[in-house]
Amino acid sequence: MTISRLQLADALLTATHIAERNLIAAFIADAATEPAPNPFPNTSVGAVRQIWRQRAAEFQSFDVQVAGLACLLGALSDMSVSEPLVQEILRAGPHTANVFDQGAHCQIVGAVLYGKPGHALPDAPAMPLAHRGPRRRVRTAVGQLDLFM
Structure with missing residues (x-):
């Protein structure tokens, strides 16, 4: 793999043209997901279009x-x-994700997550994965209410 799983998941989350990006990114970021053998990492739009149709x-x-x-x-x-x-091809159990990007800048063109026949897709994450770091609470100043205006 030319990019780490977590970097790939983060790049996928920015691809707003992919409706199921949160589900696919969660699968890629899961610790059980591993890079799969990839005999043809370099391909073309024409080849990908033909294969996926x-x-x-x-x-x-x-x-x-x-x-x-x-x-x-x-x-x-x-x-x-x-x-x-x-x-990029990644697998975990009966599921596989294929992610296609434009190379050096890792601009995601598309991604597909699928399972073997008879296997449901993994559950969608409850919340988007966009922020993995520690959460900060933001306090807002609360003024005294003036009930006698």
């Missing part, structure tokens, strides 16, 4: 639950087929 049909035929696929295909349709992409 075919997988969309297969997923529907085999009743595979999927998140992010429609957003990925939508993003790819606006791009040149020759544009280079980098693919």
